[in-house]
Amino acid sequence: MIYTYQDGVHLPIQRDLIQDLKNYIECLEQVIPLENKIIGVKDEEKEKINELNANLYEMKKFRDDLFDFFREKQNSYQTDAIVPVIEKMIEISSESTLDLQVNMDAQINEIKLNTNREVEETKVKVLNLLSPFLFSSVYGVRNEYVIEHSNMNTKGTLKKSVSGLQYTYNLYFNDEKLTVNKLLGKFTLPHMTRTGVFTKEMKAKMEDVSDSNIQNIYYIDSNNFALMFENKKREYKIICERGNFTIFDGDVDITKNKEMAAILVPEELSKIPSKFIEYIKNNAKSFELIEILVDENDALDNNLIFDSMKIIAEQYGNLVYECIKRNPIKSEISIKIQHEDGTRNEKYMEIKEVYARLSNIGGEGLEIASVIGVDSGTHLKSQSRYLIV
Numbered sequence: 001m002i003y004t005y006q007d008g009v010h011l012p013i014q015r016d017l018i019q020d021l022k023n024y025i026e027c028l029e030q031v032i033p034l035e036n037k038i039i040g041v042k043d044e045e046k047e048k049i050n051e052l053n054a055n056l057y058e059m060k061k062f063r064d065d066l067f068d069f070f071r072e073k074q075n076s077y078q079t080d081a082i083v084p085v086i087e088k089m090i091e092i093s094s095e096s097t098l099d100l101q102v103n104m105d106a107q108i109n110e111i112k113l114n115t116n117r118e119v120e121e122t123k124v125k126v127l128n129l130l131s132p133f134l135f136s137s138v139y140g141v142r143n144e145y146v147i148e149h150s151n152m153n154t155k156g157t158l159k160k161s162v163s164g165l166q167y168t169y170n171l172y173f174n175d176e177k178l179t180v181n182k183l184l185g186k187f188t189l190p191h192m193t194r195t196g197v198f199t200k201e202m203k204a205k206m207e208d209v210s211d212s213n214i215q216n217i218y219y220i221d222s223n224n225f226a227l228m229f230e231n232k233k234r235e236y237k238i239i240c241e242r243g244n245f246t247i248f249d250g251d252v253d254i255t256k257n258k259e260m261a262a263i264l265v266p267e268e269l270s271k272i273p274s275k276f277i278e279y280i281k282n283n284a285k286s287f288e289l290i291e292i293l294v295d296e297n298d299a300l301d302n303n304l305i306f307d308s309m310k311i312i313a314e315q316y317g318n319l320v321y322e323c324i325k326r327n328p329i330k331s332e333i334s335i336k337i338q339h340e341d342g343t344r345n346e347k348y349m350e351i352k353e354v355y356a357r358l359s360n361i362g363g364e365g366l367e368i369a370s371v372i373g374v375d376s377g378t379h380l381k382s383q384s385r386y387l388i389v
Helices: 017-074 083-136 180-184 258-262 266-270 272-283 305-325 351-361 363-372
Strands: 002-004 142-150 153-162 165-173 188-195 201-208 213-221 224-230 235-241 244-249 284-294 332-338 344-350
Touching (some): 017 332, 017 344, 165 305, 180 213, 224 272, 344 351, 351 363
Antiparallel strands (some): 142 153, 165 284, 188 201, 213 224, 332 344
């Protein structure tokens, strides 16, 4: 499908902006109350613990005042007969204070356990809500895949990052092991071997390495990736940095050996990126959002979920601005969609609808409305915006 503005210009991000914007608002409506709940639970914990600590402080102060009173009175009498009485009263007061401290420590531990349990349960809800949205509906992200095989398992991680926002998924695959053949199909690399009956001359020949088992894959984009695999004979590394290949057969750099480099097949190497993406799409059975960072700080631990949603809103805001600017109907955010069969249709959202839903969230929603550009009068202003792609 092809997505365009109303004037026919292609959207720089070929996505259904209207659907993504609806999904974004739905996520925001759910996660902001959850984040506020986490903040409230933590504040309540702090208040309860402070109150208990204040009570304990007062009790200890009262005990110390009693000690001072007993000593003062002891010095007022000429007999030592009252000493055991005073010592007994001090002992009782100390024991009572200690019992109170033990009891309060137990209460504090219980409060912390209950708070931690409620916070962790809420964190899981936030991650589950955001997981499908963040996976596909954040624009201009940098993807970093790491796939590895260990303990008869193929698993990996996917880190996505944009404008100070970084989030990580665990990826799970059906394969107990991943072979070069499954990833790339038939695949050959040069290898030096002895030829001839008498001379045993060393010559470069292509060798089929399709049966090799993949150990690690690191992938950012078609110009930056690394692939490590091995068979019973040797280990191989294919490293691509800024489009330049370095290939190792064990410790031998194939790309620096003139004879082996001469018979490398560029088509064999150029197919790796597309085959990798194809494998991910077809074989990743599930993904799990496990972490969200804002400027390297844990968003869930530091109450930065709103900040992460604000970063995403900035990306959407650039496109929303262009939609309104290129649309004769200034009260709508609209796009055109051309389907594969040639049919066309339009999708839109009323600006007042977007504003109403965001304002119902509260102050955070109003701030997002301003960032996206749907707050009162914003869409009529002339602004210079730049889209990060």
